[in-house]
Amino acid sequence: MSSEITISFEKSVEGPTLLTIGSRKSRLAMIQTHMVIDALKHHYPKCEFVVKNIDTTGDNILDRPLAKIGEKALFTRELEEELLKGTIDIIVHSLKDMPTTLPDRCCIGAIMQREDPSDSLVLREDLIHLNKTGQNMNIKYIIDDCTQHVQTFGTSSLRRIAQLRNLSQNVSIKDVRGNLNTRLDKLDNHPKYGYDCLILATAGLKRAGFNDRISLRLTDDNWYHAVSQGALGIECLADDYRMQRILHPLVNPRAVFECTSERVLMKCLEGGCSVPIGVQTEWSNNERWLLTLKAKVLSTDGKQSVQGEQTEDLDNQNVPINETFELSDFTDIRISETDNQFECRLQNSVRLGRSVAKKLIDMGVKDILKRS
Structure with missing residues (x-):
């Protein structure tokens, strides 16, 4: 399946004149922020951009392993505080750094085309x-x-x-x-x-x-990458619908569906960056929207592990009534101007993540997580 998958953007939106973007200070973070700026400039050539660099807890504490710091949102909290105060309009994140539950009023407004996740x-x-x-x-x-x-x-x-x-x-x-x-x-x-x-x-x-x-x-079966690795997530306010429409041209559906299934899996397992959860997502080699999610959870000492996988047809509309749910319960992704087909595929991406999580739970993964 081609990686150049796009979704239609039928309704016009008045282009912004100024956007203030929150970013970490590292060279890689700035490279990624300017990737987003370049993409936005393509659609809004008259817009000016200001980057506000913000230190995060994870950036400031370098003398301890991340797992021993004992806090969540190590690379996002301070940025989100500025977003909620209104001093910045959007945040550019490595999506793998984002917790599966965001602060109230925050959402993921776009996920761009994914780089190699390995x-x-x-x-x-x-x-x-x-x-x-x-x-x-x-x-x-x-x-x-x-x-x-x-x-x-x-x-x-x-x-x-x-x-x-x-x-x-x-x-x-x-x-x-x-x-x-x-x-x-x-x-x-x-x-x-x-x-x-x-x-x-x-x-x-x-x-x-x-x-x-x-x-x-x-990339072989011995090694699983991090949830959402390789993807850039753009965070904005959940009630800022205009900003979500501005971000819409940057959305890559394939990356959205992959990362949704992975993030839902991690959320169902109550995991985060401090839990050894690895994933692989693969598309079938045909024109159908068949997505396979593989997952592996290990004990921190590596002595125990469970793994499972499932393939989902994202175009399947025959979902049992007892398997319906509110997307807001599982994902903070808010993509504007989508159609019924996109929503169906997003729902099935959530179902895929939930299904693989259930398989792992049935295999005893909770006992491994408790000891991790």
Whole structure:
């Protein structure tokens, strides 16, 4: 299925003259913010844009792993406070950083076309020869067969740590924090910091111009990426219908349906960034709107895991009455000017996330989450 899926924008909206956008300060955050600005300029060439940089708790606390800070909305709270005060009009987020429940009066007004959602392995520069050995290299090969070279993996993500430990209980893992440039500098300064490789989001590496640092994209069945990874979410006020119409041309339905199913899954499992939940979403190779959601939940020590999957026809209109529900109960996405077909597909994306979550719950995932 082509990634260039669009939805019609039949009703006109008066173009804005000035938009103030909230963003984190990091280089990657600013790159992503300017991606949104460029897209908006295409539709509203007379509009002027102001970026307001705002520090978040997650940006300020760098001496502890994220899971040990003990707070939610680490990268969003301060931005949302400014949105609610009216000092900014919209916020540009990495959607994977957004909690599944937003503050009252806040919503996701657009999800743009998704970048590659996978994780990538980044070897330090003097080890890049390892991915030119002619081997069918995967993460298991790196762990098992390259231990004389690759001994310490750098990551702060509980999901990544749990998956590494699931593959080997003997793997050495070291916490790494800071922005993308900082982490890559730490990797390459091996005598001081001691990292042999990092596991990072492919999308961030590509957007920041570090595509050449990717040693291995982790896309096989051994590795699941974060919920909504690779997607940019634009947050606005839920009662600001004009702003939602302004954002409408940036909406990519395929990304909306993928991320909706993933976020609903996580919400049903009461998970967040501090819980080892990984996902994969795949479209069928035909013209039908068939979406497969795969999910894996692990204990933090990697010793236990459950996984499940399901495929949903998003155009299915034969939904049993007892399976109807209010979308607002499961998603804070508010896409303006949609038609019945879009709404049907969105409903079925929610059903898909709920169904996979139920399968995992029936398999005992709640016991794993309690111990995580």
